[in-house]
Amino acid sequence: MGSFDGVWFVRVLVGILVMSSSLAGTPLAPSRPGLQALKVGERGRLVCRASEFGARGDGKEYDTRAIQASIDYCAEQGGGVVHISPGVYLTGTVFLKSNITLWVDEGATILGSTRQEDFPAQWTRWYTILAEDAENVELTGGGIVAGQGLKFVEEFKAEKNVMVSWNETGDCVGDECRPRLVGFVNCKNVHIWNVFLEEPAYWCLHIVNSDTVSVHDVSIHGDFNSPNTDGIDIVSSNNTVIKDCHIDTGDDAICPKTMLGPLYNLTVTNCWIRTKSCAVKVGSQTNYNLENLHFEQLTIVDSHRGLGIQLRDRGNINNVTYANIQMSTCYYHPSWWGLAEPIYVTACPRTPDTVIGSINNIHYINITTTSENGIFLSGLEESFLKGLHFSNVNVTLERWTNFTGGYHDYRPGCQGLVVHRMSGLFMEYVDDVWMHKVILRWKGSNGMSDWGLPFDITPSTVHDMHLLDYENTYVS
């Protein structure tokens, strides 16, 4: 877990001390499950142990009912800590409630079912752990929540796995038909910390229409070759803080978007990311505004795209800052969106009928990247990208994979993949662009002939461009 191991350890230790003192003296051999589980902890919180409600943790028999019973009981009493002790707990969807801390102990794994019948009827509620309309909910304890994603692979392929689809009902189609791992929908005051989220079958952590959500010291690990294994999707939620996380997965790692309402105030700090898709992706669902997004102190490794914005709908994206970021981006199979661009901004309508929103005030500060492709900024005649500020941005262009490039990637939709020469900085339909201390260093071309074009600017679509300190240089 990198540099925050120590802090985490202390937190876990404190957590364990609090838990064990509150659990001490719990009566054994419950004849009436539920009542025996009662114990008021030192922090004044009730502790309900799933084991006392019949959870076995043998990884074979389903513990869904027992875990749910312990949550329901705890919630009926006004809330408390639901304790999952070491073991493997196979479950269908488990519903969290208000004022509940789900404490998955170190050594405990909540293992998501791979059978559709263990999930609710509506596909939108397919999660292993789901909190709906809840407040003051917490997921922590140092343990694991795992989705058995590899069991959803129909065909393993190095470029991209083919996944199972639960589309029998016709509610969802193809790739979108698998359960997510953990979801918070219409929630308030959510705290997710000190937990490992592993092998999601589809999106991993989903925060929807919620307010005041804190995610920290969370490790997410998804299969690198499985599509839609997103890390954290933040949908139409306000005041989300994500920090000290480690995300290594196949699809987009951190992905704010809007489908249900606007999204305000998202801060992401000190995260390590590797993905076969986009590390930080704003969009592409952008039906409402996204404002005040701040990404700082990120390390992005060997990802297919670094900092991406995909505006495809009617919302506006305004005031986004990326600061103090180090990355490397490279090519993977073109069936994955992305062409190794460290920075990528596109506005284009999802369908010919879409009225497109706008992108304004985007800041890139103190960024250093080694990338196989250049920066790509593409607006539209009816939606110029406006107010793009680059300050202290160093791009080393280097080829180390065998892909020959030569494409522009407008996906999803729009012009799709377009054959086009590679460049250090591509711009079309942009207005008010500032480049202050921007350095492009061209390093190894790996035999690529089409190499070294510093700018590719579509004439007459670039307005008000300021190159205050821009350097283009060849290095050996």
Ligand SMILES: *[C@@H]1O[C@H](CO)[C@@H](O)[C@H](O)[C@H]1NC(C)=O
């Ligand atoms: C949760 O706890 C708070 C504070 O103790 C209380 O006001 C609220 O009613 C509780 N909510 C539920 C649904 O029990």
Ligand SMILES: *[C@@H]1O[C@H](CO)[C@@H](O)[C@H](O)[C@H]1NC(C)=O
């Ligand atoms: C379900 O998805 C699979 C794979 O994407 C597809 O071949 C099949 O036609 C779909 N079935 C239904 C009922 O949509």
Ligand SMILES: *[C@@H]1O[C@H](CO)[C@@H](O)[C@H](O)[C@H]1NC(C)=O
């Ligand atoms: C987020 O804030 C906006 C603006 O105040 C509000 O319209 C929206 O309902 C809020 N969303 C949530 C999930 O609280």
Ligand SMILES: *[C@@H]1O[C@H](CO)[C@@H](O)[C@H](O)[C@H]1NC(C)=O
């Ligand atoms: C966004 O954050 C600012 C500053 O903390 C706060 O004043 C504002 O109410 C927040 N917006 C929403 C929609 O919660």
Ligand SMILES: *[C@@H]1O[C@H](CO)[C@@H](O)[C@H](O)[C@H]1NC(C)=O
């Ligand atoms: C832009 O967003 C940041 C948070 O990321 C906030 O502190 C700042 O006030 C916002 N600026 C404007 C003009 O709203």
Ligand SMILES: *[C@@H]1O[C@H](CO)[C@@H](O)[C@H](O)[C@H]1NC(C)=O
């Ligand atoms: C970019 O390179 C210059 C010159 O080597 C260096 O002074 C600066 O600190 C670098 N900036 C970043 C963000 O790495």
Ligand SMILES: *[C@@H]1O[C@H](CO)[C@@H](O)[C@H](O)[C@H]1NC(C)=O
């Ligand atoms: C960018 O780096 C400079 C020099 O290290 C530092 O003074 C400045 O605070 C950084 N900017 C941001 C927004 O962190």
Ligand SMILES: *[C@@H]1O[C@H](CO)[C@@H](O)[C@H](O)[C@H]1NC(C)=O
């Ligand atoms: C590039 O191709 C060569 C020759 O086929 C192969 O040896 C090498 O491993 C490939 N490199 C990468 C990064 O795929």
